[in-house]
Amino acid sequence: MQYEDVSYKFKTTILAAALDQAPLGIAVVDTRQRFMQINNLFSNVMEMDSERLIGCTIYEVMCEKSGAVQAEKLTTIAKQIITTGGIYTINAWKSLNSWQYIDWTLKRLEVDGVAIGVLVTIADVSKQVQLQQEVETYQQQLAHLVEKSTAELRRANERFYTAFNVMPSLMLISDQQGRIINANSSFAKVTGWKKEETIGCTPVEIGLCSQAVFEDIEYKFWQDGYVRNMEISLMTQAGQIRSALFSAEKIVVDGETQMLGMATDVTDAKLMKSEMMRLDGLDLVGQMAAGISHEVRNPMTTVRGFLQMLLKKEECKPYQEYFELMITELDRANSIISEFLAVVKNKPSCHVETDLNTIIKAIEPLLATAAVASGSTVVLELGKIRCLFLDDKEIRQLLLNLVRNGLEAMEEQPGLVTVRTYEEEDQVVLAIQDQGTGIPPQILAKLGTPFLTSKNNGTGLGLTVCYGIVERHKGKLEVSTGAEGTTFYIRFSQ
Template identity: 25%
Template sequence: MKNKKILLIYFIFGFIWVYLTDYLVGLYIPLDWLLVVQKIKGTIYVLITGIIIYFALIKMDELNNSKEQEEKLTTLINSMVDFVCFKDGEGCWIEANNFGLRLFQLEDVDYRGKKDSELAECTEFYREALLFCARSDEETWKNGEITRFEKNIPLPDGTEKNFDTIKVPLFNENGTRKGLVVIGRDITDRRIAEEQVRRSEKLSIAGELAASVGHEIRNPLTSIKGFVQLLEEKDQGNKLYYEIMSKELNRIDHIVGELLLLAKPQKIYFSKNDLSIIVSDIVSLLEPQANMNNVSIHFEAKQAVIIDCEENLLKQLFINIIKNAIEAYSEKGTVWVEITKVSSESVLVTVVDKGSGISEEFLTRLGEPFYSSKEKGTGLGLTVSHKIVERHNGTIRYSSQERTGTKVEIELPVKNSIK
């Protein structure tokens, strides 16, 4: 549009110059000088238009260079896997890469020249996140130096991404705000890896502890249990006390057994088994306990699912998970167990209850040894469960709310190799 206007102005100027100068020459210049004046007039016109064209070409080169640099910058920031955004001194967005636009669902929004508070009106889901960005921008301006912090950004699928965010304020020579550079690096995978390392270290410590004290506890424990049973037979008057002692000794024996499971460096061998049969057997095994707690178990498997696994370990895993779901109820309830094939490569086992649920604090630490929400729990059951899932190259996920219930998802590969 601008080029058309320039061309139109050039034509108008040319016509005015030609006809106006011809008119003035014919009116005031003698015939003897007419040819000379016409040449001078043409020369002046050529010089003027040449100068105009010269400066126009320079301007076009500058514009092309500017566009080329802008395209290079756009290509560069769009190739980055980080969130990159440039803002002016007023906090208005100048440029953002595609990653950032997708992150905040702003792909179809004309974001340039808008502040975070204005963009917050364009995406309801990320409204609070964008308003937080505006507040943190102000803090960066006030501090007058580079700021760095971590921020969790929620995703529509219910998960979160963790970002390591750096904000760099730019100032003019007189101290006024010039601009702001925002770079956010997705460190979600790194945090998950760090958490896995932390859990592995705790499992290693628990295993070392179990290996050193497990057998030392079990040996005298067996003798104590035998003497308690012998005294119970001879002293019927204190039968109640002996029953309590036996019960507590059995509990200690159970804890030691779980510790030894952690410590045992056993090599497992995978074989092909029908996962639906394994889970069905465990449901049948736990149904009497469920009935005693006034809880029913609803099991559904739409088809046979053959996977490579260690059958006994998986049985231990599902006993722990389903038993926890049963014990989550303080009164009548139902536990739902379902097996679905996610793809040709993996299968998903889901255990859902509508019981007491788990607080956010406990949810983040599930699977840690000696950390349990139960009054008499040790946390070793889930620690062993996590280790079993890990050794099967699977994943275990939890979602829960207090007084609402808990959902556990265990995803296992169909094919596995010896570990």
């Protein structure tokens, strides 16, 4: 018995020491939820002396430390643990008197299967909670920064692609092999190719430009790192050739160097420049015609009169051939002056509401005579059109000039000149079509320029006169030419 008492005391001492030195706050609560035994750490965490805790209920302690709501909740849980058993853990309970966070764990104590109370353990997790809160705060700040950066990047991308797509110039992005990665709306609008049709293809593969132009751009870009205002020719999906100034810069996307290319369509600007040059020429010719016509015609008339008088004299008969040649040349000079006068821009016009078909029918015999003389045929295909305000004499001259041009274009191989009238898109159209060999490109580019002609005996003023007539009638003259012939379209928008 003496040995057993020593062993019991030793065990009791060890258990008491282990209880006091345990890293957790430990308390034993009886079935009435009164604290029976606690260790030092438990009293320290609860900030209450052991003598004060012993005999108090869970509700009394928790009501003082954390309020009635949490006290009632913990009391209910302890009662449930005593009744049904198991383990229950409550995390992050906050003390009213400090900023401590405590984790509570409750487990039923049993002896021979009978509940004798509850084992309560508590742990101060304030540092862990604080660290977790700091981590959560940092994560929130990081998430905010990421969200802000993502939003800024998204806005930057939206601004770039908005500017990229609304630019009036043709823009595209291509890789180092020249394959198109992206193209803007103007590119699709001008060229006719949809963006989906161009992605992954080079400009040569879709027929946008020639191999030579493509190689010139690629060589200059990758050698110099940029391209500045290179004049190139582009072909649309419909086969129309457009002139453009091409520039390019290097951009880096995901570490890959790409080409940002921009082409400014200058086709209309070049046409306008050409038209301005033509109008300047007309103005110059008009001034010349107005200035010299009367001064030249009067002495020419005098000379012609004396030549005719000398031609009748008997002693001049041996020189008749020379006199007739001089008179012919004077008449030719007079006709050139007449054409000069026809070009004058401020020439008075008399516009009267007239049926264009009536004018054409009126000069049909004259057109037919000119056609017979050249071995060709003139055919009229007159459609139903509305009346226009026209100068009868000027329209006659316009028709004669254009039909004669068509007949002269078929001198080597007589053919058919067709005169058509019809309405198209609220416009009255007069079309004169021949079956000649077409207009050479070098002439077509400068059509209407004074003194420009491909005829041996031409003055280069016939079409200049036609352009002036069309302009005074607020119309537009267009030309379509090829190996099978040429068609002049005069479109009246009255």
